[in-house]
Amino acid sequence: MSKYALVTGGSGGLGAAICAMLANNDYKVIFTYHSNKDKAEKILDSLVGEEHACYQLNVADTQAIEDLQANLRKDNIDIDLLVNCAGTTQFVAHHDLDALEDSVIDKILSVNVRAPFAMTRSFLPSLKKNKGCVINITSIAAKTAMGSNIAYCASKAALENMTCSLARALAPDVRVLSVAPGLIDTEFVKGLDDKWRDQQEQATPLQRLADVDEVAKAVLLAAEHLTFSTGTTISVDGGRPLSN
Known part of the structure; x- marks a missing residue:
């Protein structure tokens, strides 16, 4: 019997790779997108x-999440796998506290932390x-505290902590895991400054960035093969924390 997977942020580079990986492994894939x-x-x-x-779907809109769940139930769709991939950030230098405005912090926390909880609850x-x-x-960034801005790093640390809390709360019926990529070699990253990108590669023990398919494989691994794992994080970072 086919399984259903629901992937938020499925139109992004990583989200699309996850959707393809799951579809290639016999999942019926339902994914959400924000605007495109x-x-x-x-x-x-x-x-x-x-x-x-x-x-x-605007994942920051809890009522919209509830509406999606109701629509799927009308179609007699019960999901087997939920992948909370949707996320947001913007670049703000860590030392520039004034530039990290409250509205930016609120948006990051609502999308990166509250939304995965709301999706799981629904x-x-x-x-x-x-x-x-x-x-x-x-x-x-959840471990290194290095990333696009301070609030983003905090949001990912919060999500990893929430993964543990949910894993405890929902056991034994539902497993909850995190997949934590390092810098991923998406089209967006390829368009950034070459010197900066090269520096990131050199700072990674495996001397390269993550590929989207490598992260997608980790998602499949967690869903299909690590059946006695819950409340833990699978890192796909080339050993980058070892260099910090």
């Missing part, structure tokens, strides 16, 4: 298999029914 409908539909059309779907009946799994996409 054309891009989402192209990703949807590229997925192997049938019965995949995409939905527009879809918990399905996850319990299917003895399912929740995977939160965090970041190396």
Whole structure:
């Protein structure tokens, strides 16, 4: 019997790779996107298999999450896997406290922390029914405290801590894990300053950045093979914390 996976932020570079990996491994994939409908539909059309779907969703809107859950229930869809991949940030130098405005902090925390909790809470009946799994996409920044801004680092640390709390609270019915990438070699990163990108590679013991498919494989591993693991983080960072 096919399984259903729900992936938030599925139209981003990493989200799209996760959707493809799951579809290639017999999941029926439902993914959400924030605003780029054309891009989402192209990703949807590229997925192997049938019965995949995409939905527009602002993950910071709890009522919208509830509405999505109700729509899926009307179609008799119970998810087996929830991947909380949607996230947000913006670059603010860590030393520039004045530039990290309250509105930026609130947005980061609502999308990166509150939304994964709201998604898990809303879809918990399905996850319990299917003895399912929740995977939160965090970041190396949760441990290194180095990243796009201080609030982003804090949000990913909070999400890893929440992964542990949820794993304890939802056991034995639902497993909850985190996958924590290092800097990923997405199209966005490839468009940044070459010197900075080279510095990031050299600061990583494995001397390169993560590939989106490597992170997607970690998600599949957590969902399908690490069946006695919960409340833990799988790092896909090339050993970067060893250099800090």
